[in-house]
Amino acid sequence: MFNTTNHRYLAMFSIFSCGLVFAVGLQLAAMTHPSKVQGFLDITGLWDPSLALVLFAATGIFSLGFWSIIKSRIRNQKSPILASSFQIPTTTVIDKQLIIGSVVFGTGWGLSGFCPGPAIANLIYLDIKIFGFIIAMLLGMAIAKRLKKQ
Amino acid sequence: MINYAEFTPMNALMGGALIGCSAFLLLYLNGRISGISGIASRILGKPTESTAPSWLFIFGLITGSALASNIFSLPVPKIDNSWPLIIASGLLVGFGSVYGSGCTSGHGVCGLARLSKRSLVSVPIFMLAAVISYYLLSVVS
Numbered sequence: 252m253f254n255t256t257n258h259r260y261l262a263m264f265s266i267f268s269c270g271l272v273f274a275v276g277l278q279l280a281a282m283t284h285p286s287k288v289q290g291f292l293d294i295t296g297l298w299d300p301s302l303a304l305v306l307f308a309a310t311g312i313f314s315l316g317f318w319s320i321i322k323s324r325i326r327n328q329k330s331p332i333l334a335s336s337f338q339i340p341t342t343t344v345i346d347k348q349l350i351i352g353s354v355v356f357g358t359g360w361g362l363s364g365f366c367p368g369p370a371i372a373n374l375i376y377l378d379i380k381i382f383g384f385i386i387a388m389l390l391g392m393a394i395a396k397r398l399k400k401q
Numbered sequence: 402m403i404n405y406a407e408f409t410p411m412n413a414l415m416g417g418a419l420i421g422c423s424a425f426l427l428l429y430l431n432g433r434i435s436g437i438s439g440i441a442s443r444i445l446g447k448p449t450e451s452t453a454p455s456w457l458f459i460f461g462l463i464t465g466s467a468l469a470s471n472i473f474s475l476p477v478p479k480i481d482n483s484w485p486l487i488i489a490s491g492l493l494v495g496f497g498s499v500y501g502s503g504c505t506s507g508h509g510v511c512g513l514a515r516l517s518k519r520s521l522v523s524v525p526i527f528m529l530a531a532v533i534s535y536y537l538l539s540v541v542s
Contacts (some may be wrong), residue, residue, distance in 0.1 A: 265430045266454050271468070273423040273435065278469035280416025281409060284478040289405050292535040297404035304413035305420065306509060312421025314514040321428055325485020338432050338531035340502070343518045352501020353508075353523040357530025359493025362538055363482050365507045367498060368437040370491075371459060372466035373478060381482050384491040391495025392442040399500065 262333040274372045280305045283372050285364025292361055348399065359391075424511055427458075436507025437462075438498030486538075501527070 281287045282305060290299030307330070330336055360366050365373070365384055373381045412415070424435040433454070443455040469475060498504040501523055503512060508527070512520020 253406075262431060262525025263454070263457055266427065266433075266457045267461040269423045269427040269431075269435070270458035271465035272419055272426070272461075274462040275469040276419030276423060278414040278416070278466055278475055279419065279473070280413045281475075282416065283466070284406070284476075285480060286478075286481070287407070289535055290404060292532050293539070294532055295536060297402055297407075299404045299405070299407040301409050301413040303524035304410055305417035306505075306513075308414045309421040309424065310514040312418050313424045313510055316421075316428045316429065317514055319537075321425075330432045331428070334430070334432040336432055337428070338430035339428075339434060339515070340517065340519075345519060345522050349501050349519055350522055350526065352497045352499070353526040354497070354530045355493050355496025356501055356504060357527030358534040359495075359497055360505075360527065361531035361534030361536075362486055362493070363490035364535075365490065365498075366437075366494060367441050368462065368504075368506055369442065370494075371437065371462050373480075374463055375467045375470060376417030376477055377481055380482070380484070380487050383484065384487050386462045387488045387491025388495035389445060389476075391492040392438070392499045393445050395496045396442060396445065 258333065265333055273368065276309075277369055277372050283369045285369075288364035288366075288369070289361070292364075352395070416420075420506075420510060421512050424506070428511075434507060434511045436511065438495075438504040439502075439507055442495075442499050 277283055280301065282302065287299065287301060290297070291298070291302035324331075325337055325339075356366075363384065367388065368383065370384055370388065374385065407505075413450055426434050427435050429508070440455045440458050443449070443451045444459070470477075480487075494504070501508075503509075503520065503523060506526075507522040508523040511517075
């Protein structure tokens, strides 16, 4: 159906578009606002359940597509439309890294109300603190990558 | 008690639906899981075949964020954290999400929907850790 060059461009364009739609979703849901995230974490005070609904809608739509379409494609050994194979994690081991990583990630997330997606979406406001957050985050990622390799 | 003044159910559902659509399309079309921490970490280190797609997704995120902010005239988020808090939080978020192989998108959205055993363990842990750290922060400050 496609020649390979067009196919490649189409794949690149689709990845860019997915990022775009993802960020529109984050913005519409106001997940780019740390106060909105921390309002959700504030279960002992005035609780804002918005984040739970974001997660509910996102997992709901993704589940539908995953269980009705993706699963059968994998079962029938079909590839994704624009790539050669599905890259889905298959490990099921609950190891120390998973537990420690989750505790550390959650702790950091609570302190600022930023996780990676919303932090990147916030770059457009050119706030120096966002650049600081992103640089620290990339540094933290680089350290974790190093440790995991050992 | 629920904060009805801040609760925005319709926007949350619509935004969440878009995030779900994006995650489904990325997997359906390109075979990739939308884990933002994984994507961000892949721009680091030696270039691999995943480097260019990761940059494209990040450029998409920035473009979409700018478009939505302008088209819907959305308010600018306020960041009133101190510098030490911003840096500490960034380091912890970056380290934890890569060490634990996922964040709110990879474990949260995609992992929970796939009923991944690791995500079903990770999400309650990071949610609880976040609730506790925010609580301690508000007690201290």
